[in-house]
Amino acid sequence: xxYLLLVAALFSTPTLAEQxxxxxxxxxxxxxxxxxxxxAKHGVGICRTAYVTLNDTIAKIPVWSSYTxxxxxxxxxxxxxxxxxxxxxxxxxxxxxxxxxxxSGFDQGHMVPFGGMDWNDQVGHESxxxxxxxxxxxxxxxxxxxxxxTSVRGWVVQRNHPYVIYVGPIYDQNDKTIGIDxxxxxxxxxxxxxDTITGEVAGFIFPYAGIAGTDITIVRAPIxxxxxxxxxxxxxxxxxxxxxxxxxxxxxxxxxxxAKQAECKGK
Numbered sequence: 001x002x003y004l005l006l007v008a009a010l011f012s013t014p015t016l017a018e019q020x021x022x023x024x025x026x027x028x029x030x031x032x033x034x035x036x037x038x039x040a041k042h043g044v045g046i047c048r049t050a051y052v053t054l055n056d057t058i059a060k061i062p063v064w065s066s067y068t069x070x071x072x073x074x075x076x077x078x079x080x081x082x083x084x085x086x087x088x089x090x091x092x093x094x095x096x097x098x099x100x101x102x103x104s105g106f107d108q109g110h111m112v113p114f115g116g117m118d119w120n121d122q123v124g125h126e127s128x129x130x131x132x133x134x135x136x137x138x139x140x141x142x143x144x145x146x147x148x149x150t151s152v153r154g155w156v157v158q159r160n161h162p163y164v165i166y167v168g169p170i171y172d173q174n175d176k177t178i179g180i181d182x183x184x185x186x187x188x189x190x191x192x193x194x195d196t197i198t199g200e201v202a203g204f205i206f207p208y209a210g211i212a213g214t215d216i217t218i219v220r221a222p223i224x225x226x227x228x229x230x231x232x233x234x235x236x237x238x239x240x241x242x243x244x245x246x247x248x249x250x251x252x253x254x255x256x257x258x259a260k261q262a263e264c265k266g267k
């Protein structure tokens with residue numbers, strides 16, 4: 001089955017030569033409007049149409065990614081392609097390849113999710129570049145991590161506020177690797193959501209193995225702990241208010257589904 005999925009992805013994905021090159025990094029200031037995260041970790045900055053990332057060419061995963069999700073883009077209607085592809089802007093040997101994930105037991109886990117990038121063909125394809133992926137356990141990737149991704153879209157739509165999202169892996173030299181290219185398997189992941197209108201901020205840490213259940217407040221974490229564990233300094237609006245750890249913005253998932261259906265009806 002994994003082989004068939006890989007073959008399907010290869011036939012549905014633009015070739016490396018057909019990939020659009022990254023944009024000048026200055027054009028991605030709108031995806032990190034408070035400033036690019038700062039870190040001592042080495043990486044290559046990559047500006048895409050709807051997100052920006054710092055890619056670790058040794059670990060072959062992002063250090064951080066940032067994107068701004070607006071209400072008019074939170075309910076895209078493109079079908080999911082699963083067109084995973086190596087990032088042609090990174091040289092072979094400094095990037096993850098499809099074969100690295102085959103038989104590994106790990107998902108190609110989006111950092112910037114396809115949901116929210118499904119409003120434009122190129123934007124959608126760019127979300128499937130392996131420079132936007134890190135190995136995740138299926139339980140985490142398809143469970144609580146996905147639930148927070150969906151919650152972000154709910155917050156954007158139901159509050160009618162743009163959100164800035166920082167997301168990435170937590171990893172170090174002790175973490176194991178997969179594949180011939182030694183793609184690092186992070187021991188945790190983080191996400192920081194910022195309501196750009198109210199200045200409210202909420203942080204999340206997702207353990208490697210994932211957590212059962214649908215209560216996203218379980219994975220809430222202080223921003224200071226995220227910064228300590230990642231070695232990254234993030235920027236925020238002034239003033240910014242961190243939500244209490246036992247809380248999150250409310251979201252009506254049923255209403256979100258209906259809004260999506262209404263937006264995409266007939267498209």
